[in-house]
Amino acid sequence: MGGLASGSEPVIAITGANGFVGRACVAEARRQNLPVIAVYRSAPLPEWASDANITELQLDLCDETAAQALKNALPDHSAMIHAAAHLGDDIDRLVQDTMQSTRSVMNALRGRDIRMVLISSLAVYDTEAVQPGDTITEASPLIEMPDQALESPREFVASARDPYAGAKRLQEAMLTHDDDAEDDWVLRPGAIWGPGRSWHALQGFWASKLHITIGSTGQLPLAHVEHVARAAVEAARTPTEGVPILNVFDDDLPTRAQFLAMHKASYGWPRANLTVPYGLWLTLIRLMRPLADKLPGLFREPILRARMMPLRYPNTRLRQALQGNDKGTFSEMMKQTWEAEQ
Numbered sequence: 001m002g003g004l005a006s007g008s009e010p011v012i013a014i015t016g017a018n019g020f021v022g023r024a025c026v027a028e029a030r031r032q033n034l035p036v037i038a039v040y041r042s043a044p045l046p047e048w049a050s051d052a053n054i055t056e057l058q059l060d061l062c063d064e065t066a067a068q069a070l071k072n073a074l075p076d077h078s079a080m081i082h083a084a085a086h087l088g089d090d091i092d093r094l095v096q097d098t099m100q101s102t103r104s105v106m107n108a109l110r111g112r113d114i115r116m117v118l119i120s121s122l123a124v125y126d127t128e129a130v131q132p133g134d135t136i137t138e139a140s141p142l143i144e145m146p147d148q149a150l151e152s153p154r155e156f157v158a159s160a161r162d163p164y165a166g167a168k169r170l171q172e173a174m175l176t177h178d179d180d181a182e183d184d185w186v187l188r189p190g191a192i193w194g195p196g197r198s199w200h201a202l203q204g205f206w207a208s209k210l211h212i213t214i215g216s217t218g219q220l221p222l223a224h225v226e227h228v229a230r231a232a233v234e235a236a237r238t239p240t241e242g243v244p245i246l247n248v249f250d251d252d253l254p255t256r257a258q259f260l261a262m263h264k265a266s267y268g269w270p271r272a273n274l275t276v277p278y279g280l281w282l283t284l285i286r287l288m289r290p291l292a293d294k295l296p297g298l299f300r301e302p303i304l305r306a307r308m309m310p311l312r313y314p315n316t317r318l319r320q321a322l323q324g325n326d327k328g329t330f331s332e333m334m335k336q337t338w339e340a341e342q
Contacts, residue, residue: 009034010034010077010078010079010115010236010237011034011035011036011037011074011075011077011078011079012025012034012035012036012037012078012079012080012081012233012236013036013037013039013057013070013073013074013078013079013080013081014026014029014036014037014038014039014080014081014083015039015080015082015083015101015105016039016040016082016083016084017036017038017039017040017045017083018038018040018042018043018044018045019083019084020192020194020196020197020225021083021119021189021192021225021228021229021232022038022040022081022083022084023045024194024225024226024228024229025083025229025232025233026038026045026048027229028226028229028230028232028233029233029236030051030053030054032237034053034233034237035053035054035055036053036054036055037054037055037057037073037074037078038055038056038057039057039059039061039084040056040057040058040059041058041059041061041084044056044058055073057069057070057073061084061097061100061101061104061105062096062097062101062104066104066108067103067104067105067107067108068108070104070105070108071108071109071112074108074109074112074114076112076113076114077113077114078114078115079114079115079116079117079236079237080105080109080114080115080116080117080236081117081119081232081233081236082101082102082116082117082118082119083119083232084097084101084105085097085098085101085102085119085167085168086098086164086167087164089162089163089164090163091154091157091158091163094157094164094166094167095153095157095167098167098168098170099153099157099170099174102118102171102174102175103174106174106175106178106180110180111180115183115184115185115236116175116181116184116185117184117185117187117235117236118171118172118175118184118185118187119187119189119228119232120168120171120172120186120187120188120189121164121165121168121188121189122136122188122189122190122191122221122247123162123164123165123168123169123306124142124143124165124168124169124172124188125140125141125142125306126140126141126142126143126144127302127305127306127309128161128302128305129141130309130311132218132279132309132310132311133218133310133311133312134311134312135311135312135313135314136221136247136311136312136313137247137314137316137317138188138245138246138247138317142169143160143161143165143166143169145169145170145173149173150170150173150174150177153167156170157170161302161303161306162297162302162303162306165306172186172245175243176243176245181242182241182242183239183240183241184240185235185236185238185240185243185244185245185246186243186244186245186246187228187231187232187235187245187246188245188246188247188248189223189228189248189249190220190221190222190247190248190249190250190313191221191222191223192223192224192228193222193223193224193337194224194225194226194333194337195225195337195340195341196341197225198263198266198267198334198337198338198341199263200220200222201307202220202221202256202307202308203220203256203259203260204298204308205296205297205298209271209272210270210272210273210274211270211272211273211274212273212275212276213256213257213260213273213274213275213276214256214275214276214278214281214304215256215275215276215277215278215281215308215310216255216256216257216275216277217255217256217257217278217310218255218256218278218309218310218311218312219253219254219310219311219312219313220253220254220255220256220259221249221253221311221313222249222250222253222254222259222330223248223249223250224326224333224337226327227248227250227326227327228248230324231246231248231318231322234322234323234324235322238321238322240321244321246317246318246321246322247313247314247315247317247318248315248318249313249314249315249318250315250326250333251315251325251326251329252326252329252330253313253330254330256275257275258330259330260273260275262330262331262334263334266334266335266337266338278308278309278310281298281304281308282301282304285298285299285300285301285304286301289301
């Protein structure tokens, strides 16, 4: 949406500031002594009240007046981390909370000297175009999107592999297809975890008290919330050209078997787990293909491939662009996550 002068320290506005990723971004920006505008819809976090360098701004980004209110609040030479989005598969909420909120942010930043960092998702990749053992990079194929999708977002979201993935794909396209995007960033985190969210959606599913893990090999594309926040704040501070796109994965990625063992050692659950090889599960659900429309997600092949296929997830471009290393290994971060919850 515009560039900051090199070397200048921006005010950082953060949408979805009271959400899982947003609150971590607020904490990281303040750790780096950067002033923050915390944009939230429902309620501010209690800890903000004691910090004079956090400006609270309550806005519903789905409202038509939000763009103007946001524009009035943002000084030039600032940055925006856009973390507000709907995390489920409700199509109406995805259109409003993901698509419309992004439109409001873009309208507020249009023509302004403000850098935008969009928190996107690993979900935008087209896993129908890869095979087990492949490597996912920023150049991997994306979910196919017809030219008219931006004009009819609801139809595209409803027809996508899953609505969340379709909405994130469209959200990215809104930014990357915009002529005003000059100095912005797109971050694609994997499964975001951390204190308050030690588990993740890429392990398998629950059958009553029994957990079914699908596959034990292949890297889990995890991204600890503190690592995502640091990448977002560093991007907000870093001049660039065009719209760089970075996958955000932890340096040390466990397999599903390793994650299961470490989580059980730290938290004591899942107490009962059955691991089914990915290839066997894929064969079973293909036999049930005639019933696919009536079955839940991981019983449908496109969802299974997107969430459970054993792949490799390097973060090479992230390290080249933003430097640095993670705070710790996977086991160290699991221990820190458990300790933070006690």
